[in-house]
Amino acid sequence: MTASPQLPLRCWAEIDLAALERNLKLIRASLPAHIRYVAVLKADAYGHGLPHTAARLMHAGADLFAVANIAEAMVVRELSDNWPVLLLSPVLPDEDRYLAAHDLAATVSSAGEVARFDAAGRAAGKPIDVHLKIDTGMGRSGVWHAEAAELYAQIRSAAGVRLAGIFTHFASADEDPAFTEEQRRLFLDVLTQLPGLEPEKFFIHADNSAGLATTPDGGSVFNAVRVGLLQFGVLPHPNSLLARVRTEPVFSFHARVGLVKTLPAGTGVSYGRTHRLARDTRTAVLTAGYGDGLARACSNRGAVLIHGRRCPILGRVCMDQTVVDVTAVPGEVQCGDPVVLVGRQEGAEIALAEFSGWADTIPWETLTSVTKRVPRLYRNAASV
Ligand SMILES: Cc1ncc(COP(=O)(O)O)c(C=O)c1O
Structure with a gap:
């Protein structure tokens, strides 16, 4: 099953084909x-x-x-x-x-x-x-x-x-x-x-x-x-012999804000109530979960980018929804706002390797764990 292209996107991956082509040329040149x-x-x-x-x-x-x-x-x-x-x-x-x-x-x-x-x-x-x-x-x-x-x-x-x-x-x-x-x-x-x-x-x-x-x-x-x-665009290891070849990320992973709400201090967040809010907290419910490839191991340890700010994941990642703390985001976070799970936003970045570390896994597994329901959008499809 893939999402109909007519429907608004909730969770998707972007694949930069021009970056892929540049990467091949860069590796070849080295x-x-x-x-x-x-x-x-x-x-x-x-x-x-x-x-x-x-x-x-x-x-x-x-x-x-x-x-x-x-x-x-x-x-x-x-x-x-x-x-x-x-x-x-x-x-x-x-x-x-x-x-x-x-x-x-x-x-x-x-x-x-x-x-x-x-x-x-x-x-x-x-x-x-x-x-x-x-x-x-x-x-x-x-x-x-x-x-x-x-x-x-x-x-x-x-x-x-x-x-x-x-x-x-x-x-x-x-x-x-x-x-x-x-x-x-x-x-x-x-x-x-x-x-x-x-x-x-x-x-x-x-x-x-x-x-x-x-x-x-x-x-x-x-x-x-x-x-x-x-x-x-992912270095297998910083000490890799090809670390000098600066390939660029081809993949990025995106979701959106589905709901924004303030919860009072002391509230437990998500299944098992594994996170207790230490203060009144502005939260956002994201339109992605482990059913998309946002690993459950990221519960209580990962973060996402909203308006270019890192927003920590609160509690357990669920199948289709994930709660994050948006208190520190300046301005108003709104339903529908774009969220970056892996990639860049307004000068900030969550690299695949960092995301994979939160997920207790390796970039190879993260990439192959993005599920079927996540549409891949191909950027820069025209050849360079
Ligand atoms: C036999 C073989 N060769 C090459 C590769 C490519 O490895 P890498 O993704 O580290 O470049 C793999 C990946 O698992 C492999 O199994």
């Missing part, structure tokens, strides 16, 4: 020219909306789209018959036939998958593209690094598959540089053991937003990066 840009757009492009973001990133020149599954890949296919698409999550056996039919590249981690894709490619009369994923310490998908050479040999001898890439994924790129370096070293070691590897023919990738350290001297074998969060 990398060596030969490095290809893999745009990670899984989970509906991190909640931003896959069709619009993929279309804009095609315009901006992304080299490959990485999505989680076939359903997401099909959204990209509606925009382009042949733009390269990689599926990051394991493919299920009953999904195999879609790979050749829609020219999708699969991640392979096991001999069983290679055998399946080989059979599917032969049946379709054209090889299926695969990216060999090597587990260097993430402990999720990927073939364990010590067994990678064997799987590589199997891929190279299978007529129904074509090697299109080799990659690994870092477990702690944003918090453990030593372990990331160890994973990078293991990956490079494996690459040296693969006979007949012609790196220029494949995507060779490891870095994500937090780990973008691809050697700028051009001597590295890496020739692609997988960028998710950073292209949406």
Whole structure:
């Protein structure tokens, strides 16, 4: 369910497509020219909306789209018959036939998958593209690094598959540089053991937003990066190697004031009466709650912007309504006034990272937790 565009907005997200395009260009400019840009757009492009973001990133020149599954890949296919698409999550056996039919590249981690894709490619009369994923310490998908050479040999001898890439994924790129370096070293070691590897023919990738350290001297074998969060203007970590690339936020989250009223000191606010008013308080009831993606964990700890002022959340966030303290807002707060949950208003800002901290979570989860009933409004839709 999405809100009818004719109805006034109560809670919505704004997606700045021009900022997204500028971010891609900025990230690209910070990398060596030969490095290809893999745009990670899984989970509906991190909640931003896959069709619009993929279309804009095609315009901006992304080299490959990485999505989680076939359903997401099909959204990209509606925009382009042949733009390269990689599926990051394991493919299920009953999904195999879609790979050749829609020219999708699969991640392979096991001999069983290679055998399946080989059979599917032969049946379709054209090889299926695969990216060999090597587990260097993430402990999720990927073939364990010590067994990678064997799987590589199997891929190279299978007529129904074509090697299109080799990659690994870092477990702690944003918090453990030593372990990331160890994973990078293991990956490079494996690459040296693969006979007949012609790196220029494949995507060779490891870095994500937090780990973008691809050697700028051009001597590295890496020739692609997988960028998710950073292209949406969120630094995974202030110490990230790309912290110098000042991408801009693409997403902002909005609601409105539904009701303004003054409550006497001592009143308990919202379910469970977990907040008691210490003084007579001017309150506003917002038109958003956890049913929209304003996490319940923000109860009694988050704030919103109204007229450019921070207004603390009082009591528990409810499904559709949230109460905030507007006593300190100069002038009169009125029913219908705009409220910023994440983003900027009159010179003030609530960053996604701060909001996510109140919600006890990470920006990736905040973005993908904005619910279906929240319309996404696309700003600056015309290309720059
Ligand atoms: C395999 C893989 N590569 C790249 C990314 C992109 O990561 P980030 O959003 O930190 O750039 C993800 C995201 O979870 C991922 O799972």
